[in-house]
Amino acid sequence: DTAVSQTPKYLVTQMGNDKSIKCEQNLGHDTMYWYKQDSKKFLKIMFSYNNKELIINETVPNRFSPKSPDKAHLNLHINSLELGDSAVYFCASSRLAGGFSYEQYFGPGTRLTVT
Amino acid sequence: KNEVEQSPQNLTAQEGEFITINCSYSVGISALHWLQQHPGGGIVSLFMLSSGKKKHGRLIATINIQEKHSSLHITASHPRDSAVYICAVSPGNYQLIWGAGTKLIIKP
Numbered sequence: 001d002t003a004v005s006q007t008p009k010y011l012v013t014q015m016g017n018d019k020s021i022k023c024e025q026n027l028g029h030d031t032m033y034w035y036k037q038d039s040k041k042f043l044k045i046m047f048s049y050n051n052k053e054l055i056i057n058e059t060v061p062n063r064f065s066p067k068s069p070d071k072a073h074l075n076l077h078i079n080s081l082e083l084g085d086s087a088v089y090f091c092a093s094s095r096l097a098g099g100f101s102y103e104q105y106f107g108p109g110t111r112l113t114v115t
Numbered sequence: 116k117n118e119v120e121q122s123p124q125n126l127t128a129q130e131g132e133f134i135t136i137n138c139s140y141s142v143g144i145s146a147l148h149w150l151q152q153h154p155g156g157g158i159v160s161l162f163m164l165s166s167g168k169k170k171h172g173r174l175i176a177t178i179n180i181q182e183k184h185s186s187l188h189i190t191a192s193h194p195r196d197s198a199v200y201i202c203a204v205s206p207g208n209y210q211l212i213w214g215a216g217t218k219l220i221i222k223p
Contacts, residue, residue: 041199043213055209090158100145100205106158
């Protein structure tokens with residue numbers, strides 16, 4: 001059984017389009033994350049939701065909007081895609097306790113290519 | 116200067132060698148994580164530490180809270196251990212602060 005799943009795995013689209021990436025976890029975790037990994041391979045946190053409440057909102061363009069319909073899902077919608085948005089986007093989930101994260105479980109990643 | 120520094124950035128070794136990857140951090144933390152990213156891209160959590168030492172198979176992770184330093188050791192390294200190893204710290208504000216990763220290549 002897949003613990004953290006993301007769809008799609010690959011996404012090729014043109015500049016200016018709007019796209020969404022979906023993430024689901026079946027681990028019963030209360031916290032989910034979106035990370036961006038660029039060509040230099042550095043992971044950067046974008047957003048985090050704890051029990052459907054936004055707790056981390058890093059400085060990302062407001063073209064990026066996360067949505068968490070329930071604890072098991074965290075989707076990422078991107079408007080007006082730009083070339084610089086090309087990257088691998090990872091979803092992750094974990095438990096939070098005392099303000100810190102237990103082990104994070106990662107999805108397989110979505111490779112977004114904007115042409 | 117990053118709050119989490121890993122060394123070395125790149126490491127190439129022969130199969131069977133004992134491997135050490137280091138992580139130093141400059142903030143107070145509640146926990147430290149070691150993760151592995153395979154060449155195919157998947158990311159797996161290896162350890163979460165708040166003190167002492169943990170062992171899983173051929174992997175050993177240690178942390179010295181006073182010195183703000185952690186090490187990841189691999190005994191009897193194997194080509195399948197080739198991956199990027201990432202250190203991340205949890206300062207207790209829901210965040211994880213990530214190191215840049217250490218790319219390990221084990222040659223047969």
